[in-house]
Amino acid sequence: MEELKVNHLRELESESIFVIREVAAQFERPTLLFSGGKDSIVLFHLARKAFWPAKVPFPMLHIDTGHNFQETLDFRDDLMEKTGASCIARLVQDSINNGRVVEEKGVNASRNVLQTVTLLDAIEEHKFDCALGGGRRDEEKARAKERFFSHRDEFGQWDPKNQRPELWNIFNGRKLMGEHFRVFPISNWTELDVWQYIFMESIELPCLYFTHKRKVFKRDGVWLAWAPFIQLRDSEKVEVRDVRCRTIGDITCTGLTLSTANTVEDIIVEIAATRVTERGGRYDDKRSDAAMEDRKKEGYF
Amino acid sequence: MTESAPGYLDMELMRFTTAGSVDDGKSTLIGRLLFDSKAIFEDQMEAITSASIRKGDEGVNLALLTDGLRAEREQGITIDVAYRYFATPKRKFIIADTPGHIQYTRNMVTGASTANLALILVDSRHGVIEQTLRHAYIASLLQIPHVVICVNKMDLVGYSQKVFEQIRGQFLKFAGKLDIKDVRFVPISAKFGDNVVERSLNTGWYEGPTLMYLLENIHIAGDLNLVDVRFPVQYVIRPQSDQFHDYRGYAGRLAGGIMKRGDRVKVLPSGLVSKIKSIDMFNSSLDAAFAPQSVSITLEDDLDISRGDMLTGVKNGPLCEQDIRLMICWLNKKPMLLNGKYAVKHTTRDVRCIVKEVDYKMNINTLEQDYENREIGLNDIGCISIRTTKPLFFDPYRLNRTTGSLILIDEATNETVGAGMII
Known part of the structure; x- marks a missing residue:
């Protein structure tokens, strides 16, 4: 059998x-x-x-x-x-x-x-x-x-x-x-x-997970989305980049990945090759050990 | 579809538990497995590198990767079960990392309860010690199907074959008293990576596989009981919609066997027999389901079935009794009370029980049965008899880890106080 x-x-x-x-x-x-x-x-x-x-x-x-x-x-x-x-x-x-x-x-x-x-x-x-x-x-x-x-x-x-x-x-x-x-x-x-399962089950996701052009700025090595309520430091400047979210949380603390991944397959390949953890882009976790x-x-x- | 995505969809899941004493390099070995399988990311590596420097460690301390909670980082010991994940193209691994010191038997039992394989570390300089035996006993008690003894720190004994063989001999002599089906030995150095992922040039005399090869290839698909049908009913699905007006689905996860559409099944406790009409799974039906799948089952006949009941094959049914003998591992500071009453969870069934008798207490250092001191306290293991308020539908733990296991709960505090394996 x-x-x-x-x-x-x-x-x-x-x-x-x-x-x-x-x-x-x-x-x-x-x-x-x-x-x-x-x-x-x-x-x-x-x-x-x-x-x-x-x-x-x-x-x-x-x-x-x-x-x-x-x-x-x-x-x-x-x-x-x-x-x-x-x-x-x-x-x-x-x-x-x-x-x-x-x-x-x-x-x-x-x-x-x-x-x-x-x-x-x-x-x-x-x-x-x-x-x-x-x-x-x-x-x-x-x-x-x-x-x-x-x-x-x-x-x-x-x-x-x-x-x-x-x-x-x-x-x-x-x-x-x-x-x-x-x-x-x-x-x-x-x-x-999670991504493999999303692929296998054809689960729909918010468009933020896929590449898009967005106004962003860099803070302590993390790309963050610009929004009207965000206070910029003097050294920070807003620019437009091709980005996607690896996790989605608050705008203030969701780090963005520079990426052109457009499909779930692209994302799986990107993650399989990636060298930084998902929460590595989470500004809220960086406050202390x-x-x-x-x-x-x-x-x- | 691009290169790697489809291939990775077909991996097998392997759960293993690690046990070792404080200094035998368990955390380093796990760090090494994670590191060599590229499950460690740059930011984690940076974090532990800077922490190693801060603490004045020599080199990067891979052990820091697995120490989760603040208290542990401060004391430098692991105090609870922590779960780690890594994958190779063949398998996805879940490690239940448990501390090795004596007071944490409860954690070891917890980690072992879901494992396919136990990884036991032995320091080659110290050989088989009391703690090794304790770990092996727990692996045997919890019926972990495969045990791998990693003889670690081989670099400190000059990669000596003699030392390795001695340790193997010591362990096998003891293992004869245990119920371990499959045991392997690998000489390694977690610190330098010998025989962990890559074959070592320092152990030319060793012809066996590396640890990673074992983890990736040990046959685990046959570990589940696919002969005796056991389907504990977990939840009854009754949609209040016109489309599915008369639908009555019994939701649950197969604990054993294979169920096919058209099969006759017996319902416990009523003993009535019916036929499987459909096996459903979200917008579709399956021809067959097997352990450990979660499905919803509909029957040809309209029977009164609820959570805690069980569907089984017409032949080879489980035992159905109120007086039950079991091995118990006590998990709570408050000792077990003889004649005490506890809540019981067994599969999806909730009953109460009274502890009727303590047969003996196990001395887990000597494996002797103690008939004198029979008080069962925290981290003790003993053989007891209970009587339940209603019958349980069970199998001996040796035959089925799901239908053979139960937990005892203190009804005042609601804490899980005992882990039982039915004899």
């Missing part, structure tokens, strides 16, 4: 679908954190697969910093309309207006840290007991130790030293009132796996 085996992408897919279904089975009010980036788009695709022919039995949640690329927001609205899914958007600007957070000042000002408060407020407002996220363990050192089911206390905090052991594929989602879970179904995927760990403890994505 022919030997039965699945390739690595199908095995990862099976694992992720299993995790997503566990969430639907174990929690009362889950949500899927949708950012418009490729990881959350893949996660959403997996969720649709997990419940087909039924609709995804929980809403998406988008924390909008107000500094998003317009292309991301248009893509989000399109995708939700096409698939009949529902998406709740919560604005960091509202948190600033209510005085829940104070806007950072200076040239490196970013709303990246502020969105943690908006996120935790939204979780509380909707009584979500579980938030699915597109985090991957290969992204960053602190994420390498994250569990699939990550417990958060009533303050939304992550305690890396006191994580529940996670054995086999048995996931313990039990919790006390007021606590919640973050669940990361694509924990075991790498950047290349343990920047991600600190943000995650506070309740970041």
